[in-house]
Amino acid sequence: MGTIRKRTTTAGNVRYEVLIRKTGFPQVSKMLKTAKEAKAWESETEAAINKGTYDFGDKIKKEESSDTVGVSTSMTLESLFTLYFEKYAGGLKDGGRRDLQRIKPIVEYMGSVRLIDLGRDKITEYVLKRLETTGFRRKTKISGETVKHEVNLIKRVINTAIGLYNLQLPYGNPAVLPRTSGITKKLKGVSRDRILSVDEEVRLLAECSESRNKEILNIVLLAIETAMRKNEILTIEWDRVDLDRGVIAIPSDIAKTGTGRLAPLTQTAVQILSKMKDAGSGSGLVFKSKYDAVQRCFTRACQRADIKDFRFHDLRHTAITRTHDRTGMQMLHLMQFSGHKSTQMVKRYYTDNVDDVVSELNKKR
Template identity: 35%
Template sequence: MSNGKRGSRAESYRIETFKKHALAKHALSTITPQMVAAWRDARLTEVSSGTALRELQLLGHVFSVAIREWGVRIPSNPVGLIRKPRSGKARDRVLTASERTALIAACDQCQNPWIKPVVVFALETAARRGEILALRWNDVDLAHRTALLQVTKTGEPRRIPLSSACVSSLESLPRSLDGRVFPVSMEALKQAYERAVARAGIANFTFHDLRHDALTRLARQGLSVLELRAISGHTTANMLQRYVSIDASELAVKLG
């Protein structure tokens, strides 16, 4: 694992999960497809199929590296020989108008003053949590209402537009000494956000769902697929589609 690459935090968490399982007590050369399949079945009783699939992909990568680069003598990658769980249905959770108001109000009650601005930024820009926390004032242009996200999932920087509400929120912020727009840690944000969601009385709404909500709202405002991809950073329209909820009743109104 590389600590410098995108996604290293999530990858590190998955590795720690593997280390706690009995499978980690065996030498790589002794692990069979049947053992991996048993791990898969046990894991599916604890987490979603999507999570189990991502963990299997990481485990498969470990075996690939071991075979190709470490010289471990294994006849084949055992992960490649078992049935993979389905990735699962894409989440389609978006906020109602009342939930959005309640969430922002709950974030305003947080002891940490940076939680509400982070959530507002996420709701207005559809940026990912890591992209938001890495944003620096040097990359924010309030005059032209844009922000340059230097740290992105794809590794390619992208410039995003800022709404009036987003600009107003940013203008009210103090400037931190370290140059970051939102000087808060990932863990502090995670805990404070989860408490705010609970205070707001909102069920089943993760921080990543803010991205889904933002893109759905932008689509309803009439932005094209190309414009939405420029904002979201998705490389394909198919990937973007997983993040935009289309209401059939709204389409019916357009049809007349």
């Protein structure tokens, strides 16, 4: 959310500019003398914004008065969600489609609760209840990661109301949970390390080629070759594809990190896109398939190929792991390939093969 940039003034002095951007709030910035001061101010300000206690002063332009829009402590959580999506869904990455899905269990469980009665105890109660719920598709318990996204949505919507409509809650934002609390630990989930084996890939691609959706094969192949996320692949437009240079431009409003990037292409990926361009119009969206349709086709292809416990996002794990193993690419280049902002996140997506480690350790010296 925060960015620190080193600047040199006209007088030749070095300064550090901190920029903080958060959905639903105006940008805030400050120029400081040292990198240490800049980092400290960034951390303090982000924490205050998340808690709903940061004073934006004149930076916040109230869109409407509280009386006009009806934002008050007596309104229900469901009413606040309704207002939020009516006003801000258009500015979200996917038009708010995912978040609209996420609010369903929240509204069902506590949509009628007034904001003044929505304390941390109610959020905790919701989390515990939700973690015991069985998912509709996979028939397994909802993961902590899924519930964390739902709690973060509540936090974001309430922060928007606090910042833009001066909503005053007695204890700040109840969805801001202490990092060291037991309930927060339950929301961390378990990092997945599932990657596609060579044999599974052969079976999966064979089933994709037989699918009624004629695009699913190339979508899966591009995911394996580029490590791009599903949403990134499905929003590729031809005017952002540079086959000569071998890159795809992913704009900031599509990228998960909120920062635009250039996704590098392998020769295989270039060949796939070249054939598609020659066979199609070469304009507009590269793929016409909808997000949910791709999800259904992929799930059915995995079932027919007898591939267990495998998700589309695991193709990203597969691509990052294979690319590192095949090329020995240094970490900074691997971050450029995957679109991650930190080495820690790349490591989460890279799966070590312990047999390879043993082999390396026992090489003749």
